[in-house]
Amino acid sequence: MSFSKTIMLRNYDGETFVVDEVVAVEPQTIEHMIEDGCANTSIPLPNITSKILSKVIEHCKKHVETPNSNEKDAKADLKSFDFDFVKADQGTLFDLILAVNYLNIKGLLDLIYQTIADMIKGKTPEEEEEMRRVNAWVFSCFVGVTCLYFKSKKI
Amino acid sequence: MWNNLPSDLLSNVFSYLPPHSLARAMVTCRHWHDCARSTTSRHQHPPWFVALPTRARNLCFVHNPIESTWHLLGLKHVPSLTRPVSTIPGHGLILFKSTGSVPLQLSVCDPFTSRFRHLPQLRKPRTNPAVGVIEDCPSQFNVYVAGGMCKAASSGAASYEPTLEMFDSRSKNWTITGSMPIEFAVRLTVWTPNESVYSRGVLYWMTSARAYSIMGFDMSSNKWKELSVPMGDTLEFAAMVPRDGKLAVIGGTHGVNVLVWELGEDDKWNVIERMPVELGKRFVGGSTKCVGIEGGVCLYKEIAKEMVVWRKDRNHKNKWEWYSIEGCNQISGKRLENYPIKGLFLHPNLACSSSFF
Numbered sequence: 102m103s104f105s106k107t108i109m110l111r112n113y114d115g116e117t118f119v120v121d122e123v124v125a126v127e128p129q130t131i132e133h134m135i136e137d138g139c140a141n142t143s144i145p146l147p148n149i150t151s152k153i154l155s156k157v158i159e160h161c162k163k164h165v166e167t168p169n170s171n172e173k174d175a176k177a178d179l180k181s182f183d184f185d186f187v188k189a190d191q192g193t194l195f196d197l198i199l200a201v202n203y204l205n206i207k208g209l210l211d212l213i214y215q216t217i218a219d220m221i222k223g224k225t226p227e228e229e230e231e232m233r234r235v236n237a238w239v240f241s242c243f244v245g246v247t248c249l250y251f252k253s254k255k256i
Numbered sequence: 257m258w259n260n261l262p263s264d265l266l267s268n269v270f271s272y273l274p275p276h277s278l279a280r281a282m283v284t285c286r287h288w289h290d291c292a293r294s295t296t297s298r299h300q301h302p303p304w305f306v307a308l309p310t311r312a313r314n315l316c317f318v319h320n321p322i323e324s325t326w327h328l329l330g331l332k333h334v335p336s337l338t339r340p341v342s343t344i345p346g347h348g349l350i351l352f353k354s355t356g357s358v359p360l361q362l363s364v365c366d367p368f369t370s371r372f373r374h375l376p377q378l379r380k381p382r383t384n385p386a387v388g389v390i391e392d393c394p395s396q397f398n399v400y401v402a403g404g405m406c407k408a409a410s411s412g413a414a415s416y417e418p419t420l421e422m423f424d425s426r427s428k429n430w431t432i433t434g435s436m437p438i439e440f441a442v443r444l445t446v447w448t449p450n451e452s453v454y455s456r457g458v459l460y461w462m463t464s465a466r467a468y469s470i471m472g473f474d475m476s477s478n479k480w481k482e483l484s485v486p487m488g489d490t491l492e493f494a495a496m497v498p499r500d501g502k503l504a505v506i507g508g509t510h511g512v513n514v515l516v517w518e519l520g521e522d523d524k525w526n527v528i529e530r531m532p533v534e535l536g537k538r539f540v541g542g543s544t545k546c547v548g549i550e551g552g553v554c555l556y557k558e559i560a561k562e563m564v565v566w567r568k569d570r571n572h573k574n575k576w577e578w579y580s581i582e583g584c585n586q587i588s589g590k591r592l593e594n595y596p597i598k599g600l601f602l603h604p605n606l607a608c609s610s611s612f613f
Contacts, residue, residue, distance in 0.1 A: 195257055202265055218272035221281055 108135070109143035110158075114151045117143060120158055127161035128204035149200045153193070157200060160186060160209050187216040263291050270295040274322045275304070279606035296394060302567060303549045304604050306350065306367065307559050307584075308340050309595035316350075316367045317559060317584055317597070318604070321567075326584040333372035334365060340598050342451030344399075345549055346391045347612065348605030351399070357383055359406075362399065362423075364612065368604055371613045375399065375423055379430045382406045382417045386444040386461045386471075388452030395611065399423040400452070400459060402436060402473065403444035416441040420473065425612055436473070440480045443471055451547070451600075453496040455503040455519075460496060468494050468507070486517045486525040497548025504528070506546055506553050506566075508536075514555065516566070531555075532578055535564050549601035560585035560594040 108125040110118045125144075126132040134144055146154065167179050187194070198213050261269075270278055270292050282292035307317040313336060316329040338352040344364065354361040359381035363374045378401060385404030391397045399422070406417045418441040422433045448461040448471070458472040460483075468485035485494060485505055494507030499518060505525070508514035514531035546555045552567040560583040569575040585592050 192257065195261065198261070198265060214269050214272050217269045218277075221269070222273060222277045 110146055110154065111143040112146045112149050112151060112154045116151045116154075118154060118158060120162075121165075124158065124161045124165050127165060128157070128206045130203060130205045146204075148203065150196065153196045153200045156186075156189075156193070156197065157204065157206070157209070161206065164208065183212055187212060259287065263287075263294075266291045267295045272300075274301045275604045275606040276320060276323075300570070301603070302570065303345065303552050303601040305552075305554050305563070305565070305581075306343070306600045306602060307556070307595075307597040308350070308600070309559065309597050310339070312595060313338070315595075318367065319581065319584075321565075324581065328584075328587055329367050330370070331365060331367060331372075332370045335363075338363065340600060341387050341449070342389055343549075343600045343602040344389050344391060344397045345602040346394060347397060348602050349612070350600065350602070351387070351389065353387060359383055360385060360387075360401065360404065362387065362401075366605060366613070368606055373613055376428065376430060379421055379432050380406060380417055380419055384446045384449075385417070386448040386452070388454070388459050388461060390454045390459065395426075397425045397612075399425075400433075402461075403441035405445055416445060434478055437480055440471055440482075443469075443482075450495070453498045453503055455498055455501060458503075460503055462494070462496050462505075470496065470503075470505075483519070483523060486527075487515075493544045493546060495546040495548055495553075497553050498550045499548075500550075504548070506548060506555075508544065508555075516553075529566070529576070531564065531566070535578055535580060538562060538580065545599060547599045547601060552601060554599055554601070556597065556599045558594045559583055559597050560592065 106122040107119050108122050108131070110120065110125065110131075112118070122135075126135065131144055149157075163182050164179065167175055189197070194213065194217065198210075198217065201209050201213060266288070270281060270288075273281060278292055278295065282289050302321040304321060305319040307319070309315050309317075313334050314331050316331050318327050318329060319325070320327065334352060337355050338361075339355050341351045341353045341362075343350050348368065349364045349366055352363045352365060360378060360383060361374065363372060365372045382401070382404030383406075385401045388400040388402070389397060390400065401421045401423075402419075404417045405414045407414055416438060418436045418438045420433050420436055421430050423430050443463070444461060447463045447465075449464050450462070453460045457476050458474050458481075460470050460472045462468060462470045462485065467489040468491060469488060470483040470485055472481050472483060473479075474481070485491070485507070487507065488494075490509060491507040492509050494505055497504045497506055497516075503519040504516055505519075506514065506516045508531070514536060515527055516529040517525040518528045520526055542557050542561075544555055544557055546553060548554070552565060554563055554565050556563040562583055563581050565579045565581055566576055567579065569577050585594065
């Protein structure tokens with residue numbers, strides 16, 4: 102059995118997580134800390150809860166463990182994992198985006214940003230109209246150039 | 257809770273929104289308005305096809321590629337006796353030029369806000385030169401004018417103008433950047449009325465009809481060159497397309513046999529794609545035109561006829577797919593005239609007006 106180096110992450114709740122180095126370096130922030138020699142005992146992540154940190158580690162592990170091939174199966178498997186991963190409540194998503202932004206994990210960041218953008222995109226015109234109407238008094242000052250696209254006739 | 261999301265993270269979320277969703281987000285509340293304004297679009301969104309009827313200067317059809325819907329915009333300020341030349345795609349602007357035998361007058365228009373602005377007069381007034389656009393970064397673009405004819409001061413006889421002029425959108429001035437061989441000035445005058453493509457440091461123009469050929473100006477070495485177009489004397493329609501930074505040509509005969517070639521390192525053309533035969537069969541008859549941009553190509557006829565698009569797949573970055581889109585033949589239930597159109601592509605600036613105005 103080969104000895105693989107592990108890294109200890111200590112978080113907000115005081116809990117420690119032991120992860121393989123290859124997984125731990127997925128977050129660029131941690132990779133830089135290790136390169137700078139700050140990882141002798143454990144890496145402190147004081148602003149991340151256990152719940153969120155374990156979710157992040159789960160994602161990093163999955164992506165590290167899945168072989169980096171162009172095979173349809175491997176890609177489909179990852180895609181379905183990612184799809185289920187972001188099926189979280191809004192509170193979790195909110196905490197996730199802050200944590201992942203701090204940890205700087207590009208792939209996961211793209212995934213979460215896209216998920217939140219899709220949530221915004223999904224509003225029906227009626228819901229947006231309501232939001233606009235409620236906030237109209239704020240906007241009377243700001244709406245400068247009128248956007249013809251929305252006045253244009255949809256065909 | 258979401259109100260506590262830092263503004264820079266919210267701006268990042270917005271950069272994933274397609275143009276119309278971004279514009280909607282912008283009018284929901286002050287905080288979102290400010291964040292949306294400062295969002296830099298990632299341009300991973302597909303470009304929009306714009307169709308300008310050649311005989312109805314004040315109309316502009318745009319196709320939203322995400323919802324697959326047509327919209328009709330009214331362009332209030334576009335003067336008569338102008339025609340669209342190309343777009344400044346990253347800025348969401350259409351570039352118009354004066355028609356007829358008057359010295360060239362260029363103007364830009366944002367079709368979504370109907371803002372319109374004339375560019376200043378050229379340093380050397382000329383008629384029918386080639387017009388090109390280079391966008392180096394989101395906040396700046398340059399317009400180039402090459403060749404054309406000018407009246408000689410003394411005799412009043414017209415002669416070719418062998419100079420290249422450049423307009424800088426930041427300083428809003430024209431400068432003469434250099435001279436050019438007279439034979440290129442001749443070839444670029446009149447015969448290159450369409451859009452240019454900038455690839456690997458070279459600004460290219462293509463002649464507008466058979467036999468097609470391409471002229472290129474190398475910005476760094478200041479040298480001009482001519483390239484033959486594959487099947488240049490048999491193609492019935494052709495257009496240049498930038499493709500992943502390289503120069504490509506799409507062209508066909510009878511709308512059935514459509515090929516795409518890419519220019520290799522050694523200035524040799526390689527066939528990289530052929531339009532599927534089933535799509536080609538639906539496209540037969542009449543005169544076909546085409547236009548391209550980074551990430552998409554469109555083959556079209558008149559506004560009401562079916563169009564064929566070849567576009568980068570949003571989910572698989574290296575894959576391109578062929579689609580057909582229905583033309584636009586009615587507004588609010590009323591049948592529309594089947595306008596002949598000039599087709600262009602751009603990335604709409606729906607959230608805020610271009611800083612150029």
